[in-house]
Each structure stands twice: as C-alpha cells, then as structure tokens.
Amino acid sequence: MRALLILLLLAGCAQAPVAASKLLSATTWTSSDASFGGFSGLEVSDDGRSMTTVTDRGIALVVATLERQDGIITGISNATRTQLPNPRGRIRQAWADSEGLAIAPDGTLFVSTEGRHKVYSFAPDATRATALPQHPDFPKLQSNSSLEALAIGPDGALYTIPERSGRATRPFPVYRFLNGAWDIPFTIPRRGAHLMVGADIGPDNRLYVLERNFTGIGFQSRVRRFNMDGSGEETLIDTANGTHDNLEGISVWRDATGALRITMISDDNFRFFQKTEIVEYRISD
Numbered sequence: 066m067r068a069l070l071i072l073l074l075l076a077g078c079a080q081a082p083v084a085a086s087k088l089l090s091a092t093t094w095t096s097s098d099a100s101f102g103g104f105s106g107l108e109v110s111d112d113g114r115s116m117t118t119v120t121d122r123g124i125a126l127v128v129a130t131l132e133r134q135d136g137i138i139t140g141i142s143n144a145t146r147t148q149l150p151n152p153r154g155r156i157r158q159a160w161a162d163s164e165g166l167a168i169a170p171d172g173t174l175f176v177s178t179e180g181r182h183k184v185y186s187f188a189p190d191a192t193r194a195t196a197l198p199q200h201p202d203f204p205k206l207q208s209n210s211s212l213e214a215l216a217i218g219p220d221g222a223l224y225t226i227p228e229r230s231g232r233a234t235r236p237f238p239v240y241r242f243l244n245g246a247w248d249i250p251f252t253i254p255r256r257g258a259h260l261m262v263g264a265d266i267g268p269d270n271r272l273y274v275l276e277r278n279f280t281g282i283g284f285q286s287r288v289r290r291f292n293m294d295g296s297g298e299e300t301l302i303d304t305a306n307g308t309h310d311n312l313e314g315i316s317v318w319r320d321a322t323g324a325l326r327i328t329m330i331s332d333d334n335f336r337f338f339q340k341t342e343i344v345e346y347r348i349s350d
Contacts, residue, residue, distance in 0.1 A: 081298040083303070086302050088345075092140065094343055102120065102334075102341055103333065103334065104118045104330045104341060105262075107263070107315060108168050108316050113136075113318060113326065114131055118166070128145050130142045150193055151194055152196060162178050165263065169221065177213070183197065183203065184196075202238070210260075218266050219266070225242075227261065228261050253295055259278045260278070271290050273289070274290075274291070277311065284306070285308075287303045287304070302346055309342055311332045311339060312331050312344060314329060325349070326346065
C-alpha cells in the first residue's frame with residue numbers, strides 16, 4: 066500500500082514539457098473605489114490595448130485601457146464599472162460569486178459562478194442574466210470550489226473546469242457546452258497541489274489553464290497548455306512562491322509581432338495585504 070501511494074504521488078507531481086516564457090511586466094492596479102477588487106475573469110482585446118474583467122463580489126464588469134509603451138504595460142486607465150442584472154433583471158450587489166469570464170464574437174457575455182455552480186449568459190445590452198442548463202455533476206461540486214475557469218472556442222463551444230476535481234489523484238474534468246447540452250470531451254491531469262482558477266482558448270486554438278497553489282505564506286502560479294483533446298501537455302509558466310499575487314484570470318492573444326502573450330489578473334479578496342496585479346508574459350508557440 067505504501068509503495069502504491071508513493072507511485073501515485075510521483076505521478077501527480079510529474080512535470081510536463083516546459084516551453085520558453087518571459088515575464089514582460091507586473092503592474093499593480095489601485096483605486097479609491099470601495100467596490101474595487103476581487104477580479105477573477107479576464108479578456109484582453111486582440112490589440113492588447115483594452116481589457117474586460119469580472120469581480121467576484123456580485124457580477125460586475127470592469128472595462129479599462131491598458132496603457133503601453135513599446136508594447137509593455139505601463140498603467141491602467143479609463144476604467145468603467147457595470148453591475149450586471151440577475152435573472153429577474155434586477156441589480157443586486159451580491160447575487161452570485163462570479164469567477165470565469167468569456168466573451169463571444171457577437172458580444173454575448175458568459176460568466177461562471179462557484180456559489181451557484183452555474184454559467185450565466187448576458188446579451189450585449191446586459192439587460193438580464195440567463196442561466197444555462199446544468200450538467201448533472203454541477204450540483205455535486207464542492208462549495209466555493211466549483212466553476213472557476215471558463216473559456217469559449219472558435220466554434221462557440223463553452224468550456225468550464227472546476228477548481229477541484231474531488232480527489233488529488235483524479236484528473237480535472239473539462240465540461241463543454243455545445244448545441245444546448247453539456248458533455249466531457251476530455252480531462253486534464255492534476256499535477257501536485259495546484260488547483261484550477263482560470264482558462265482561455267488561445268489564437269492557436271489550444272487550451273490554456275491557469276492554476277494556483279496557496280502555500281500559507283504566498284501563492285505559486287502555473288500555466289499549462291493542451292490540445293483540444295487533452296493531449297500535448299506543456300508547462301509554460303511555473304512561478305516560485307510569492308512571485309505574484311493571487312492570479313486568477315487569464316487571457317491569451319497575439320501581439321503585433323505575432324508572438325503569443327499571456328495576460329493575467331489577481332484577485333485581492335478585498336484584503337488590505339493583497340493587491341490587484343496585472344501580469345504579462347511572452348511565450349513561445
């Protein structure tokens with residue numbers, strides 16, 4: 066039995082091939098607004114000059130400009146906040162714990178929540194939330210550890226991944242919503258103590274997942290990349306403890322040179338000793 070446990074632990078800690086990455090910037094974003102913070106989902110525009118993020122206090126979108134010099138983020142400006150309505154069309158400050166964000170080409174917003182274990186859609190005019198049907202697994206997901214990661218593919222399919230898989234040796238299920246129904250087209254392996262917090266499908270049509278490990282004195286962040294069948298696992302970013310704050314949102318895009326960039330945002334949990342950080346890396350194809 067002891068030998069079996071050792072083998073399982075070693076399998077869970079096995080390292081995927083590592084691709085080259087370079088940290089370009091780490092920018093602290095501040096505001097005097099009491100509602101500022103708690104950002105969990107992120108989408109960056111194709112030109113890298115604007116971002117849309119969602120806060121996990123209720124469902125509120127914040128759109129802002131990413132100021133750049135020679136392609137490097139130097140500041141954040143022109144932030145606007147929009148509180149999104151609940152399914153009854155009413156504005157409530159804390160009607161859901163939003164986590165993941167995905168935006169369709171037609172402007173439709175999708176937000177995943179972990180308190181209600183649901184994914185909601187919002188028309189571009191954001192007048193009302195519509196709950197998507199639930200997969201049978203969703204109501205059984207762990208409280209405060211469910212639908213953290215959300216991404217949308219070029220075919221309009223939505224993908225969501227829970228923060229926890231239910232067991233350290235159990236892979237993360239990747240849920241797909243397509244043609245009005247959920248399925249699980251593939252799973253991705255758990256590696257060590259990291260848990261799932263964000264996802265995006267890059268312009269290379271590969272799945273990028275952001276994972277976090279809270280060590281008790283700081284955070285370790287990791288980004289892995291997969292083909293859309295779960296194969297081809299690569300580790301792109303794997304930070305030491307305390308390198309960044311609590312990174313939870315991820316967006317992947319190409320810059321003007323054709324290089325892939327990963328932009329991430331941290332959730333400060335509305336705590337004075339944490340910070341909202343915008344972090345950006347350049348990675349190899």
